[in-house]
Amino acid sequence: MKITLAEIAKIVDGKVVGDESLTVTGLSGIQEAEEGQLTFIADKKFTTYLKDTKASAVIVPQGFALDDKSVVQVDNPSLAFSKVISALFEPYTPSFKGVDPKASVGADVSLGKDVVIAPFTVIDDGCVIGDNTIIMPGGYVGQNTHIGSNCTIHANVSVYHDTRIGHNVIIHSGTVIGSDGFGYTQQDEAHHKIPQIGHVVIEDDVEIGANVTIDRARFNQTIIRRGTKIDNLVQIAHNVDIGEAALIISQAGVSGSVNIGKGAILAGQAGIAGHLSIGDGAIVAAQGGVTKSVPSGEMVSGYPAKPHKEAQKVNAALQRLPEYVKTIRELKKRVDELEKKDK
């Protein structure tokens, strides 16, 4: 790779401040970059890394320049950098073509144009798979499941029967969609399984990480709405409804019948108790344990989760508690003394 900053500026619709003819020979993150490479800062809060980076040029936000390095100014440096990558690097191309003779396709299956079914993948009876979708090795797609166009289902994914998956969906390896919800009725000290006759709906433009579990609904549907992104090892229980463009970070867990609003964020290892609502744009901090519904736009943290600013105030006081305890003891002595004298 060899490209001038002028050419980079053209790709990202940006403006060079510095040497337009400077040639960069690689791309890297700001901390790992070496001489000759191009890097970026997503926004001004990362400027602290700039003084140490070995990168030769940096894609920066508008209005930002450097004394000692050439920069390319753009509206959204992170997006710009992705564009550079897409322009310069050939995307990964799978080795498999069409329905591999080592795959197994059931009865009444409808496959779109240029579908790829890799070896040792089973497409069960009655499935419908859209154009350009690829199911990588070791996948299982259960009966009557529909998958849209331009999807990538990575290796060893298990999709149970009757699932509905939209277009442009990416599902990473080991993920399980449509397993039974955790539902039992207790009778005579035994747990009796409640039939889980609903299904799972994954809308367009959703990406789901590796080893995620999304349970089918008891009735009706568990739904992940358009544009939501789910990280690895996340648990989504039965009858959950996740709004559009939400972000569910790794190892978060969402209990049964929870509603999560549009654009909401669950940070890593957060947990939401059953039947609650997380409002549009709300944020649950990492490891937050939510025990009552969260209004739109609110950020909560801790266990039990409360508004984050309040939690921080409480936590700051808590850190000094041993000090306060000393003060209380001293006060007690001094009041004892005052009372003694008073008598």
Place this chain on the structure above:
Amino acid sequence: MKITLAEIAKIVDGKVVGDESLTVTGLSGIQEAEEGQLTFIADKKFTTYLKDTKASAVIVPQGFALDDKSVVQVDNPSLAFSKVISALFEPYTPSFKGVDPKASVGADVSLGKDVVIAPFTVIDDGCVIGDNTIIMPGGYVGQNTHIGSNCTIHANVSVYHDTRIGHNVIIHSGTVIGSDGFGYTQQDEAHHKIPQIGHVVIEDDVEIGANVTIDRARFNQTIIRRGTKIDNLVQIAHNVDIGEAALIISQAGVSGSVNIGKGAILAGQAGIAGHLSIGDGAIVAAQGGVTKSVPSGEMVSGYPAKPHKEAQKVNAALQRLPEYVKTIRELKKRVDELEKKDK
């Protein structure tokens, strides 16, 4: 689906209060139900949903009636509703029959009557599989593993060698049974693997969710006893003993050599440190981090986990800590003042 309340009452051994001839055309949860549908409330604490439900009829606990809707009274509405589902909906039937020619069955394998081995599943040497058990696609059953009758092992499950699985066991996709326990001895700054020569025992009527991990024992066995139900993404370490009819909710983690009592409940994301006992019927609240053994019947929460009522009291006080800090500061000033005057 079209059925009268009189017929529903017959299925669930219940009593109609209202219009026996009312026909319902579908089943649903109380919040999602539409007109014409039948729903239920599990117990009286859910009555708050009744005023908003669009359902036309409701299965309710004994002694409960509604002014504006017909109900069917039963002892256990949740169980009754499951019976309605089982009576009216055809259960899922797998597409595979017998040993699929695309499966791989090793030497000295004993298969019961009507066993189904789906495509791309490997049954390794010396396995014994009971009548009517189905192993879905992409499964691996290791050497000398025994699986009982009427089990369903969903797609892409991995069972290591020498595992013992009882009858009527359900294991969901992506789950791993019998991987090595996490055991090392430190010597010369390196971790030396401790051989894990034990195995895993899963008794009858156990259900295990998706992407669960259950490690084999260092010696002897890791055991999940009869009727216990395990949710998705749960970790069970080596040499754990889980009593009968326990419930282990999603993302809980149980460290090595822990004993969990009969009917105990670990809520979501709870964690138990090694070598502890959780007593019969004890409950660990969601995200609880247990660092010492829990007596039978006790409920604990928080980190480090303590009796839940105590934890709630502490937590309530904690929320007001910033207030108390103010009070302490005021008191200090007032005592200073009193002492000054006193001199």
Place this chain on the structure above:
Amino acid sequence: MKITLAEIAKIVDGKVVGDESLTVTGLSGIQEAEEGQLTFIADKKFTTYLKDTKASAVIVPQGFALDDKSVVQVDNPSLAFSKVISALFEPYTPSFKGVDPKASVGADVSLGKDVVIAPFTVIDDGCVIGDNTIIMPGGYVGQNTHIGSNCTIHANVSVYHDTRIGHNVIIHSGTVIGSDGFGYTQQDEAHHKIPQIGHVVIEDDVEIGANVTIDRARFNQTIIRRGTKIDNLVQIAHNVDIGEAALIISQAGVSGSVNIGKGAILAGQAGIAGHLSIGDGAIVAAQGGVTKSVPSGEMVSGYPAKPHKEAQKVNAALQRLPEYVKTIRELKKRVDELEKKDK
């Protein structure tokens, strides 16, 4: 199995204190051991179990003896016990040999001596696999991935393209290596995927548990260094660097671009926020939520994590908070009274 303590002593280079001719007939953990069996205590803190064990002989640390039982004294009892197991038990031997006709090996693949590729495993184009490595059933090894010698990749593991795996590496079932990092740029209320063009490096002597997820880097590499051991269900995000001989216990989560030092320990369910450093030999206690970097050798706990001793002090005070609140209220009354009198 039948072996005298004299023979055991020879295997472990230890010294019998008691009856050299005593024959033991099995091995077991100290709590589960039965009469006739040999057990061990790893160090002196486990001596409490000795009075109840039914074992007939015990491997113990140097200088340690028992009145009523023969012992074998060694430097490292746990390691010694592993040596006994290795000497007496035949190790597990897989049933598969060479490239199984039911496996699928792509173009330009280089396989070392005695490589085993089990049924229904796909080795994609351009892979290089070293001598004596075994890939168990249902595995997927993506394009241009290199795996060293003497590795065991258990059933249903998914390794994405361009991964580099060293020698003597063990990866348990269901684990996913090289899935895309969780990286998006927000623009017009949608999340745009950031290409993840880096890869994953796993160095020699690493063991990775079941259903672990390790994401590929955005650029450059995610790296797990020599001798590190990772338990089940752990999440390692993109661009993480884990030092040598670290221990990452079950369900811990490491966010993007975190550095973890040599010999550091993350206990179960611990979580580390993005871009932080965990120093050499540092320890994060179970469920600890780390929000700022941890110096070498420090132990932290709680959320937000702080030095463990401090956290314990704060926690001890916290448990008595309801008491202190009472004291504060009493003091307030007494000061009120004193002031009244003072007027």
